[in-house]
Amino acid sequence: MNTHKIYKKYLMVVSCLACIFHFSLPVLAATPGKILIEVARTAEVKSPVIYLGEVASITAPDFFKAELTRIDLGKSPRAGRMKQLSGERITAAINAMGLNDNDINIQVPKRVFIKRASQVLEPSYVEKALRQFLSEFLPKGKFDLKAFRVRGIETYPLGDLSLVFDKRYTPSGNGRLSIHAEVWVDGVKEDRLTVTGRLSQMRPVVVATTRLERGQTITPADVTLRDMDVFGLQPDAMTSVDQVSGMVITRTIDKGDCVTQGEFKRAPAIEKGAVIKIVAKKNRLSIITLGISKEDGYPGQPVTVQNLTSGKLVRGLVTADGTVEVVF
Template sequence: MGAAKLNIKLICFFIIGIMAFQSVWTVCLFANNDNDENLLNSDIRITIKETNLVKQSQVFLGDISEIQANGFLKEALAKIVVSSSPKPDQIKSFDKKKIISIIRGQRYLPDNIIMISPRRIYVKRLGQVISKQDVRQFVEQYLSQIFKNQDYQLKTFNVRGLETYPQGKLQFCPDSDDMLDKHGKLSFYLDVVIDGNKEDRLSVSGLVALYDNVLHTTRSYAKGETISKETVCLKKENVFEIGRTGIKTFEEISHKILNYSVRKGDILKTNFFADPPLIQKGDIITLVARNNNLEIITSGISKEDGFENELIKVESLSSGKLVRGIVKGKSRVEVAY
C-alpha cells in the first residue's frame, strides 16, 4: 500500500515537471510527414527568444529568434514580419501561435521545420530621449550664425511636444528660416527627423536680446538745440527693445538739431534729429533775380528759416521790399515770379 502511494506521488511530480517545462518551451513540429527521423534531420531550426529588444518600427523573425537554415533560406526567414513594434521604450507581447501561423503561411518553406518557442514572446522597442537642452543647443547654434560677432542672449526658452523617440540618426528641421520677429520673439515649429523619417513636430518659443552700444545724453536739451559731443555717452541696450534706430556714433548727429526735447539719460534715436535749415531767420543772404537774359544780384535778410528748394520771405536791403524766393543753397535765394 505504501509503495503504491509512493508511485502515485512520483507520477504526479513527473507530470508537474513536464507541465512546467512546457510552460516555458514548446517544440512545434509542423510537417506533413509523421516520420520522426525526417523531423530530427530537419535543415531548418528556429529558436524563439522570450524577451527581445528591437529598434525598427516592425518586428522581424530575425529580431526575436536564432535561425539555423541553409543558404538564402536563413536570410528570407529573418526578414519575415512578425508584428508592428510598440512605441519607443514600450513593451508588446504576442502568442507563439501567431508566429506559427505566419511561418506556415510562407509557402516556399519545406515541411520539416523545427521551432522552439515560449508560450508568449515579449518585445521592447529601444528609444532615445531628446531633452529641452538638446533643442536649445540647436537654437543657440542657429542664433550664433545669425548674430556673428554680436552680443546676444537667449533670455527665455520653451519647447512643447517632447516624447521618447526611436533610436537612429537625429536631425532637427525648422519649418521656416524666419524664426525671429523684429522684437526678438522666437516662435517656430521644429520637425524631429530620425534616419530620414519625420517622427514628430515640436513647438519652440522664447525671447532673444541683442545688445549694442547706443548714445545717451548726460543732460537735458530743448527742441531745436544742437547736442554737443561732451554731453553724450555710450551704453549697452537691447536693440530689440529700443528698436534699431539708436544712434551709435556722434558723427550721425553732428550739427543736427533736435525735433524733440530730451531729458538727461535718454537714448538718442535717429528720428529725434533733423538737418538744420540752410538759411535761418535773420541771416544775410544773396538775393538773385532773373528776367530773360538779365540777372540782378543784391543782398537781403531772411525773414524765416528755409530748407533747400523751400519758398521763404526775404527783405531786399536795397529796396526794403519783401519778396518770396526759393532757397538754392546756403545763403542763396532766387526770387520767385
C-alpha cells in the same frame, strides 16, 4: 524440413529490418541541424516592423534562413514602449511558409515581450540647433537666447535624428521667440516641437549723456554710443554720433535714452528773423546787400528774405555759410 524453417526465419529477419528502416525515416528527417528556430522571451527591435530575425535565433541553410529572418510578425510598438506576442501567433507565421513539420524545430515561449529601441532628445540639443539656425540671419556672437523652452519632446526611434526649423520665421521687434521644429529620424518625420524664448541682440546706439530739451542743437558732448538690446527699441535708433551732431531736438530726450530719427531735424543755416547777407547776381555783376529771413533756411533749399534796402521780398538759395543767393 530444416530448410523450410531456415527460410521462414530468413523472411522474419528481412521483415523486421524493413519495419525498422520504415519507422526510422521520420526520425532521420527530424534530426537536429536541419532548421532550428529559438524565439527569445524578451527582445528589443529597431525597425517599425517586428521581423522574426530580431526576436529569434535561426539555424538553417542560407536560403531558408534569409526567408525566415524576414517573416513579418506585425507592427512594432512606439519607441521606448513594449508589446506582447503570443507563441501561437509566432508559430503560425512561421508555419505559413509551408515547410514540412518534420523539417523544422520551433522553440517558442507562450508569451514574447518586445520593446522598441529608442533615443532621448535632450533640450540642450534643440537649443544648440536653434542657435545655429538663428545665426544664419542674426550676427554671430552678437545675439543671445534667453528663457529657452521646448514643448512636445517625446522618445524617438533609434536612427539619424535631425531637426528642421520653420524657414519662414523672422524675429519679432520685441525679441519674443516662438518657432516650430520638426523632428526627423532616418528621413521620416516623427514629431513637431514648439520652441519659445526671448532674443537679445546688443548693438551700439546713440544715447543722450544729459537731458536734451526740445529746440536744443546737439553737440558731440551731448550724446555717446552705448551697447543696448535692439529688440524692444525703435527700429530707427541712430547708430552714429555724426548722424545727430548739429541736429535740433524736436522733443525732449531724457538722459540715457536712445536717440531716434524722428526726434531731431537738421539745424537751419538761417533762422527765421535773422539778418542775412543777400548776393544778387546777373551775368558777371554781383550786388551784396542785407536782408531779413522770413523763415528757417537750409543749405541748398530756397528761402524767402526781405531786402532791407528796398523792402521787397525775394526768393533765393541758402548756401552753407548762411548767405542767400538771388539770380536775376
